[in-house]
Amino acid sequence: MKLTLLSTALVFLILGGCSKATLEIPDTDPRLDPASDIEGVLKALQLPSDFYDEEAPAPSDTSDNRNWYIVGNQDTSFVYEGVPVTLKFTGKGAPNTYQVRQLYLEMPPTTGHWLIKQSGSNSITFSIPSLVRAGYLNMLVSAKLVKFVGGVAADSFYTQKIKQVVRLLEPEGCSFTLQGKNKQGLIYRKINLGDKPGTLKVRFLSMDSSTSNKTSDRFDLKYNATYILSSSNTKPPAAYLPSCSGLAAGAQRRQGWKEYSYQYDPVQGTKAELFIQSNCSDTTKGTSWQFEIDCPQ
Amino acid sequence: MQKNKARMWIPAMLLLLSCQIATAGIYEKSLLKKRRKGGRGNGLEFFKDNFDIFIGPSFNMASGEFSVSPVGLLKSINNSYVYSDSPSKNLFFFMAGAQYRFFLNPKSQGFDSYLSFGAGLMYQRRGYSHTLQMVNKSILTYEDKIVLLEKYRANYVSVPLSVRIGKQVFGEFGFTADILASGTLTREMERGTTGDSLFAYYYSTFYKNEYKTSKVQPKVSLGYMFGVGYEFSENFGMRLFGTLSNKYFIKGPDLSNFQFSIQLIGTIN
Numbered sequence: 001m002k003l004t005l006l007s008t009a010l011v012f013l014i015l016g017g018c019s020k021a022t023l024e025i026p027d028t029d030p031r032l033d034p035a036s037d038i039e040g041v042l043k044a045l046q047l048p049s050d051f052y053d054e055e056a057p058a059p060s061d062t063s064d065n066r067n068w069y070i071v072g073n074q075d076t077s078f079v080y081e082g083v084p085v086t087l088k089f090t091g092k093g094a095p096n097t098y099q100v101r102q103l104y105l106e107m108p109p110t111t112g113h114w115l116i117k118q119s120g121s122n123s124i125t126f127s128i129p130s131l132v133r134a135g136y137l138n139m140l141v142s143a144k145l146v147k148f149v150g151g152v153a154a155d156s157f158y159t160q161k162i163k164q165v166v167r168l169l170e171p172e173g174c175s176f177t178l179q180g181k182n183k184q185g186l187i188y189r190k191i192n193l194g195d196k197p198g199t200l201k202v203r204f205l206s207m208d209s210s211t212s213n214k215t216s217d218r219f220d221l222k223y224n225a226t227y228i229l230s231s232s233n234t235k236p237p238a239a240y241l242p243s244c245s246g247l248a249a250g251a252q253r254r255q256g257w258k259e260y261s262y263q264y265d266p267v268q269g270t271k272a273e274l275f276i277q278s279n280c281s282d283t284t285k286g287t288s289w290q291f292e293i294d295c296p297q
Numbered sequence: 298m299q300k301n302k303a304r305m306w307i308p309a310m311l312l313l314l315s316c317q318i319a320t321a322g323i324y325e326k327s328l329l330k331k332r333r334k335g336g337r338g339n340g341l342e343f344f345k346d347n348f349d350i351f352i353g354p355s356f357n358m359a360s361g362e363f364s365v366s367p368v369g370l371l372k373s374i375n376n377s378y379v380y381s382d383s384p385s386k387n388l389f390f391f392m393a394g395a396q397y398r399f400f401l402n403p404k405s406q407g408f409d410s411y412l413s414f415g416a417g418l419m420y421q422r423r424g425y426s427h428t429l430q431m432v433n434k435s436i437l438t439y440e441d442k443i444v445l446l447e448k449y450r451a452n453y454v455s456v457p458l459s460v461r462i463g464k465q466v467f468g469e470f471g472f473t474a475d476i477l478a479s480g481t482l483t484r485e486m487e488r489g490t491t492g493d494s495l496f497a498y499y500y501s502t503f504y505k506n507e508y509k510t511s512k513v514q515p516k517v518s519l520g521y522m523f524g525v526g527y528e529f530s531e532n533f534g535m536r537l538f539g540t541l542s543n544k545y546f547i548k549g550p551d552l553s554n555f556q557f558s559i560q561l562i563g564t565i566n
Contacts, residue, residue, distance in 0.1 A: 025482055025508035028549030030429065030447060032486070040486050040504040044443065046433070051500040112502070129378065131431065131445065131486075 034135035034168065039110035041137060047105075047126035049116045056104035056113040056142055060158045068094035069159050070122075070143045076165040080190040081132060086125040087141065087164050094145050098157065102144040106161070107137065118143075134170035138163065171271055174200075174295035180217075180278045181288045186244040187276040191293070193223070193264060198296035200264040202229055206252040209286035216281035217289040218242075218250045224268040229260045247280035264296040345566075346399035349415070353538070353560030355392045359385045359425035359545075361552040377435035378443075385425035385552075392538070392558045394419030396457060415459045419473070421540060423554050424450040439492040446487075451480035451514065455540070457522050465528050467536075473520040475542060480510035510546075518544045526562065534562040 023036060032040040043051065060066070070089045079085040091100055100122045105114040116124050124141065140161040147155040171190040178187065193200065206215035220242055221229040227236045232250030252258055279287040396417025402409045426448050433441040459471030489501040519542070526536025538560050543553040 023506065023508050024512050025510055026512070028482075028513055028546050030445070030484070032484075037484075037504070037506055040484075040506065043486065043488055043502045043504050046441075048498055050498050051502055053502065129431065129443070131443065 029133060031133040032131055033133055034137050038107050039112065041128075041132050042105075042107040042110055042112055042114075044129055044131050045105075045114065045126050046129055047114060047116065047124065049105075049114045051112060051114055053112045055111050056106050056115075056140075056161070057144070057158045059142065059160045060156075066094075066157060068092065068098070068145060068157055070100070070141070070162060072141070072162060072164050075163070076167060078167050078169055079128065080169050080171065080188075081128050081130045083188075083190070084125050084127050085166060086123050087139075087166075088123045089141065089143065090122065091143070091145065091159075094157070098145040098147050098155075100143045101146040101156075104142045104144075104161075106140045106142075108140055128166070128168050132168060134168050137166040137168060139166060140164070175293060177290065177292045178276065179288075179290040180276070182279060182286045184244060184279045186242060186280070187274075187278055189274040191272045191274055193266065193270050193272050194295055195266050195270065196296055197265045198263075200229075200262045200296045201294050202260045202262075203257055203290075203292040204231055204252055204260070205257045205288075205290040206231070207255050207288040215252045215255055215289075216247060216279055216287050217252060218247055218277040218280070219252075219291055220250075220275045221262075221272055222275070223262075223264075223272040228262045228272075231258070231260075242275035242277055244277055244280040247277050251277075251281065345403040346397065347413075348395065348397055348565040349417070349562050350395045350565075351419075351536070351538075351560045351562045352393040353391065353558045355390045355421070355556050355558035357388045357390050357423060357554065357556045359423070359552050359554050361550070377433050378431040379434065381430045381432075383428045383430075385427050388424055388426065390422040390424075390556070392419060392421045392540075392556070392560065394455075394457070396459075398461065411462055411464060413461045415457065415461060415469070415471075417457055419455045419457055421453050421455055421475075421556065422450065423453065423542070423545075423556065424448070425552065436492075439490065441488070441490050443486060443488045446483075446485040448483040448485070449480070449510070449545075450483075451510065452478040454478050455520065459522060466526075467528070468523075468525045469536075470523040471521075473522050473540060473542075475518045475520045477511065477514050477516055477518075480514050482508045482510050484508075513546050513549060515544055515547055518542060528562075528564075531566060532564050534564065536560050536562060 026033075032044060034041050062068075069092050071092055073088040073090065077085050077087060089100070089103070091098075099120070100118050103116040103118060103122075103124055105116065105124055106112070122143075128137070141164050142161040143159045145157045145159065146153050169190070171192040174191060174193045178189070180187070202219075202221065204217075204219050206217040208215045218231050219229075220227050220232070220236055220240070226238050227240065230236055230250065231252040233253065236250070274291070274293075276289070276291060278289060394417055396415045396419075398413050398415035400410070400413045402412075404410065426446065429445040429447070431443040431445075453475045455473040455475045457471055457473045459469045461467050461469040484506050486504040487502075490499050521541045522539065524536045524538035526534055526538075528534035536559075537557065539555065539557040541553070541555050545552045545554065
């Protein structure tokens with residue numbers, strides 16, 4: 001009697017505990033996965049537009065030889081979370097009287113879309129919030145071409161949907177090396193400094209082909225909305241935007257290695273941004289640089 | 298990985314031991330019955346066993362630090378969201394189960410007459426609800442808010458192995474081998490705008506996904522149990538019962554779970 005009751009309870013409990021089949025979670029990271037949470041990722045995008053929980057308009061009939069379409073300036077874009085990415089498009093085939101007035105951004109197989117109103121730029125700029133983990137965002141973009149006569153929309157045409165891939169990159173680990181030679185440009189990296197507080201050490205080597213002791217490479221490390229380390233003698237203001245348009249100041253003053261350090265506390269967040277202005281001065285021809293960072297210790 | 302394997306031995310041994318206790322008790326009783334039938338003495342009066350069925354509401358508290366704070370993980374450097382998260386909510390569930398219990402020496406005059414050993418099966422549900430909020434207020438009179446709700450629920454079949462001290466008033470303690478029957482993690486994202494601005498856009502969206510968590514959870518884990526109770530009669534009693542466990546996920550938030558329950562106990566002698 002007692003044994004029967006015990007076995008019945010066992011069967012009941014095991015059967016009662018079973019649940020319907022659902023997606024198996026790979027880890028306990030709370031961020032949305034672009035591979036499995038497509039709808040969530042689409043809805044989490046940051047862009048100044050309206051979102052609709054329905055499919056974007058179907059492409060117009062092209063049997064009347066109106067084979068008009070858009071092409072993306074590039075098929076794949078690479079971006080870090082929180083950093084704006086711009087997808088640019090060019091209209092093809094349509095007469096000049098038709099202008100791109102709306103763009104539709106979708107992520108199949110989910111049905112919702114963002115409607116981006118245009119006034120001539122033919123581009124979509126958005127940010128992917130940190131709520132999304134690294135991965136590939138497979139997007140479809142289509143456009144509405146409108147013909148205006150006397151300021152009134154006289155005709156409209158919906159293009160085919162073209163594929164655009166955005167690869168969301170994981171921030172760099174806190175220990176890595178970067179180097180460059182002669183190439184001119186701004187190098188950007190997002191860095192995850194980790195959960196451990198300690199002294200963050202950075203080493204920067206800059207060599208210049210010029211005979212003077214000055215160099216033409218600059219680095220700036222931004223954390224918690226301020227620049228914490230820089231090759232510049234004067235601390236850059238928070239609003240400073242590094243670019244590679246004629247470096248006038250801030251390059252490492254002497255040729256060779258120099259070490260920089262900062263007392264890091266992860267309470268203010270774990271992410272930092274690195275900007276390297278490589279050979280951005282107009283006055284030099286060749287430079288060679290190396291950047292080394294170690295995890296806070 | 299090696300560490301997890303090593304941990305699995307403890308609940309597995311408990312499971313084995315509890316089976317042995319139940320089997321030994323039942324076997325001992327059957328032997329005594331045979332002896333009585335064969336007229337070779339009567340030892341049955343020195344043997345006593347019970348079968349308890351218990352059920353009751355439970356109050357679940359998940360506590361501890363997330364090994365990676367969601368806010369720390371999500372905090373970005375150059376977007377305009379302000380992040381906040383809430384501690385895990387306490388939840389109401391229920392517990393139910395049955396156990397076989399035998400007395401070591403019920404007729405004795407000493408302390409051992411107060412001792413009984415139990416082994417059985419018990420259903421318990423665990424979980425937590427955690428909310429993470431991201432608010433974008435880059436435009437003064439306008440707000441874009443994302444609320445991410447994580448709801449974790451898991452069903453366990455536990456094998457309690459306990460020692461009870463007392464008769465009418467009793468206290469008990471022991472271990473449980475907690476076998477994961479199923480676990481789900483539901484994530485809901487609600488996003489909407491409020492306020493007004495010339496530059497504002499308006500939308501209200503909702504997203505939900507449900508995941509099985511069996512791959513990220515230990516199949517069997519070790520827990521602890523304790524209780525105090527009172528028997529109103531030979532067949533009916535009540536107890537305040539608690540379980541404690543400290544492993545939710547193989548790798549992930551380092552949370553522990555405490556659950557207490559007020560239970561009614563029915564006893565078959």
